[in-house]
Amino acid sequence: MINLTLKQLRYFEALARHGHFGRAADACAISQPALSMQIKEMEEALGTELFERGARQVRLTNFGEEVAPRVRDILRSVDELSDLARASQDQLVGRMRIGVIPTVAPYLLPRIISNLTGMHDGLDIQVRETLTPKLIQELADGRLDTAIVALPVSEPSLAEVPLFTENFVLVRPGHDEGKPIPNREALREMKLLLLEEGHCFRDQALSFCDLHATRPRELLDGSSLSTLVQMVSAGIGVTLIPEMAVPVETRFASVSLARFETPQPSRTIGMVWRKTSPLAKQLLQISEIVRRAAAIPGEQHDPRPA
DSSP: OOOOOHHHHHHHHHHHHHSSHHHHHHHHTSOHHHHHHHHHHHHHHHTSOOEEEOSSOEEEOHHHHHHHHHHHHHHHHHHHHHHHHHHTSSSOOEEEEEEEOTTTHHHHHHHHHHHHHHHOTTEEEEEEEOOHHHHHHHHHTTSOSEEEEEEOOOOTTEEEEEEEEEEEEEEEEGGGTTSOOOOHHHHTTSOEEEEOTTOHHHHHHHHHHTOSSOOOTTOEEESSHHHHHHHHHTTSOEEEEEGGGHHHHSTTSOEEEEOOOSSOOEEEEEEEEETTOTTHHHHHHHHHHHHHHHOOTTTEEOOSOO
């Protein structure tokens, strides 16, 4: 009989994910020699190597590739046992791992966390901010309980709950104040500043401008909405930002704001979680708290039909 510990499985998963002993050890909050020893004991118990060890990186062996998804399934099942116990309680307590996309996190997280902890003082909220594909993968792997993203994500294994819809705002240099608002055809001829590849907000803006087919010469990328607005303030071009970002990002920038004619470009923000999650009922409660935290009269509205 092969004796493997849950600790070894967690260390294996971390090393498989990071591909580096140092980073995996940091993620597990242990020393690198301790993690290396546990992996070696796991390999000895299985009778074969799980990783190819290089000078700068480690890679899964063919056997390790077969083991990895099974280990993730085991860890997810163990986590769901804990979730099942928490779901049986009357109130929200314990760890809640929430993922948030970068174009939402800075503007909503303070209110969300304040509201959640104010209503449930036994809740330990852990936040992960990254791009949508990574959040969806971490949800599937059981490393997140829920994520706040732009909908739809169209993953059959995930439940989607719309929270609100918000419009996009055109940000132009301050000296453009009062000029006619360009339509999407005119925007295609302007120096348009957008987030770099990987951001769903970039894809939504490109879709509005109908710029998917070709990459125009005057399209420039930025790493954050703050960077884009400051570039506009310097007169480099124009950009689009979501409504919720306006108060924060334009407060001290020399820019002018304009709203497009109807139909305005917009996005729907929602929460997603695994359909199999034992915490589905609690996550639905949290979605209502997030919805109330995000409600800004006159700027956002509930996308659900009355």
